[in-house]
Amino acid sequence: DILLFLTNDREYRPYWWSTGNPTFLIDLLREQRRYLPDLENFIADDIVLDTFDVDHIDLVALLWQTGYLTFAGKQESLDGIEYRMKIPNKEIQISLNNLFMQYLTNLGHDLRYRKKGLYQALCQTDMEEVRLNLSALFSSIPYQHYANKIIQNYEGYYASVVYAYLASLGLRLIPEDTTNKGRVDLTIILPDKVYVIEFKVDQPGKALEQVREKGYHEKYQAAESTVYLIGMSFDSGEKNITDFAYEKI
The missing domain is CATH 3.40.1350 (Trna Endonuclease; Chain: A, domain 1)
Structure with a gap:
């Protein structure tokens, strides 16, 4: 977070992470039995990413919508655009x-x-x-x-x-x-x-x-x-x- 960086004498620390530390992500990871390494190269489409039903949210969609995953690339498929995901940094x-x-x-x-x-x-x-x-x-x-x-x-x-x-x-x-x-x-x-x-x-x-x-x-x-x-x-x-x-x- 740039504001925390500026107010702490420009010291480099994981400010972005400290502004939100949601353990519900881990609960969802457990419930959906995701294979953790797959998150780095998971392929998702618009249907998955645009869905935000809090009772049935897909873990990948939630991680993307909250900034824990970002796009590594995209490709055309028979059903539209598919995106390969990655952890940002x-x-x-x-x-x-x-x-x-x-x-x-x-x-x-x-x-x-x-x-x-x-x-x-x-x-x-x-x-x-x-x-x-x-x-x-x-x-x-x-x-x-x-x-x-x-x-x-x-x-x-x-x-x-x-x-x-x-x-x-x-x-x-x-x-x-x-x-x-x-x-x-x-x-x-x-x-x-x-x-x-x-x-x-x-x-x-x-x-x-x-x-x-x-x-x-x-x-x-x-x-x-x-x-x-x-x-x-x-x-x-x-x-x-x-x-x-x-x-x-």
């Missing part, structure tokens, strides 16, 4: 995903320190710390979230939680990263390294095997960055990581 990416993490977990102010630890572990390629950090994250999700069936036993839920956690760090992420051999669940791009990640539920040992066999990482081998493959398997009973395997290419 890093400020909103960090804040929206941080809100989701605060809502979902029981960490409170500890979330900030957990995030710092994960960022350092990724930068230093401390894979054991990455595993421990992510396991602790899922352990911090209160029981009532399971009891209320917020958590579904499907891969998209776990991928959404990991994605939101990483996105709240402001990292460059590519969800559903497309290659000539298929799509990998998530790619993290750092200045000197790339992490290619595959998620599975109740299939220990399969995630890393799939990344390796499909060659999802090959598109990054021409770059100067070091490439790491990560396979994570979650147990739907324990609601946590039960298999975390990785290798350097």
Whole structure:
């Protein structure tokens, strides 16, 4: 917000975000069971975007009408114009995903320190710390979230939680990263390294095997960055990581 910027000695902070912090967005995200990474490339038409029935509002329409999503491009279709959506900037990416993490977990102010630890572990390629950090994250999700069936036993839920956690760090992420051999669940791009990640539920040992066999990482081998493959398997009973395997290419 430009007025807050001017009245606070021109200090750069997320003023836009602080003027409105609606937890009802997260409630809607939960109710409609949206896959968080899809918000970055969601395709919507005029019918979806122009609808504002408060009792049956589509999450994407609400995010667009409130400024949390904007247009990345548009294209003609048989039914009219379609729009590809994106999150406007890093400020909103960090804040929206941080809100989701605060809502979902029981960490409170500890979330900030957990995030710092994960960022350092990724930068230093401390894979054991990455595993421990992510396991602790899922352990911090209160029981009532399971009891209320917020958590579904499907891969998209776990991928959404990991994605939101990483996105709240402001990292460059590519969800559903497309290659000539298929799509990998998530790619993290750092200045000197790339992490290619595959998620599975109740299939220990399969995630890393799939990344390796499909060659999802090959598109990054021409770059100067070091490439790491990560396979994570979650147990739907324990609601946590039960298999975390990785290798350097």
